[in-house]
Amino acid sequence: MTNPVQPVPCKILSVVQESETEWTFRVETDVRPQCGQFMQLSIPMVGEAPISVSAQGDGWVEFTIRSVGKVTNVIFQKEPGDLLFLRGPYGKGWPLEQFRDKHMVVITGGTGLAPVRSMLRRFAAEPGLVRSVTLVAGFKDEGGIVFRQELEAWRTPFRTIYTLDKGEKEGWRTGLVTEFVKEIPFTTFDRNYAAVVVGPPPMMKFTGLELLKQGVPDDRIWMSFERKMSCAVGKCGHCRIDETYVCLEGPVFPYTQARYLVD
């Protein structure tokens, strides 16, 4: 019998500092996650945590990790050549087939950019995949900005609104992402669009409400949830909301379902 929670050792290929507290680890592996899926990262003697895949390529995946927990704090002492232990990928990612040929609106708060990054990279690399991309990315302050180079590069192929909750920065706006939802030109999208929202729970709640206020139908909104998980395979119970397991049916949910997922 196979053990669905058996971690596999994988070599760290590179470590890049993204912000004051966030680092991106590129890890050697043959797995090919869907955009928006997550994996369980673990370190013997320390523990295990679910982390979304923030980019992927031939023979590697990337994880963008914030130094906030017991597991992630130890990951930060790792260097290229060291081992991380992986299992997965798990869950359901972004429904790319449904997004094909649509105008895409992507709204992120902080590291919420990580679970949509691999999808945005695909949109940038394959210009015909979707009609257009509008990216509204917000961060708490300048020190919290992640994927700086990509954000700058995306200003050309995408319509972008970058904002800081606090502080001034050239080329950036100031304010919460919810304040900029009304600037998204939904009327020009010919009712052929989808909106993706990822960030901390309050940000997703208020952005969802703001989208509805702007007349976006609830069946065109998608969200990705983050929850505590010990197993990621529907056993440990930590991520359950009603009859839904975020690890199995999520982390990506249509808003028609997400609006009922009250913890």
Next chain:
Amino acid sequence: MGFRIEAGLADEILRELKKSYQIYAPKRFPGQGRFAETDLIRYDEVSALSEIVFDEKSDYPAKEVITPIQQAIFYFTEEEYRASRGKSKPILLFARPCDINAQRVQAKIYAGNGGYEDLYYTRMRERVKFVLMECPGGDDTCFCASMGTNRTDDYGMAVRPDGAGGLLAEVRDEELLPYFSQAPAADFTPAFVTENETAVTPPEIPDKETLLKLKAHPVWQEFNGRCISCGACTLACSTCTCFTTRDVVYGDNPEVGERRRVSASCQVEGFSDMAGGHSFRPTAGDRMRYKILHKFHDYKARFGDMHMCVGCGRCTSRCPAYISVTATVAKVNAAVAEIRGALGQ
């Protein structure tokens, strides 16, 4: 086949069975109850028939044998993970119908949910043959008849004490039959409880709008002042499956250790806290709502065949704040009636 087994022969049979089986049954631990001069009844290995408690419900469920409170799932040496191997000796597990039916629930989650089969559950469950203990009627916290868990045919053998230190037994399992060759045949099939002192009607929640309103209903707030979030109810629950993993380093050698699976309780604050500090369900009322709705709505909404609660009543018996699950469900039903009335349903 039915048998009448005298006390002396019963112990001889147990001794023979122990050569091939580990035998677990509810056992009395004198003076270990939670009040002075009270006993605790919990599952443990037994060697003699007199050790098995037939006439009282155990304080803790049979699930402790199959899904222990903690177990090693991996051993680490430097940077290697090795799954724990587990034992292979089969187990005879004495249990009442509620505890046997509880394994249908645990199996749905551990062995089926999401298409993933949990190695640690399945390898243990496959070792177990149930010995059905005919239930003499439970106590005033029981409501198995309401939950449809008062009957079962998942047993290799069924027993009833004969009142003289021996047993009446029905042996169905071919592998067990040879052990009973010395026992005289007797007509015996186990009887099942058909009604309890207490009855529970699970709430009828017809749609998501009603569920949302029920989640926001003030009925849960009463528990903010009653429930102390100790988790005694989930530990005593026949069906609760939740766990957390914890890595442990051995003594003075930081290169060697194990990853443990440890029972977790949704009633204890911090159950769903994330590394970044975000918490969910911050009040005792929120957590009670989460547990009660799982037992009497959410599980069935997912798996369809039965409710998660098997009506063993142990949560009521163990609660230090005297919260009765029966009374709680009645309050929830009143709240649902109020919501449905307002919605014109």
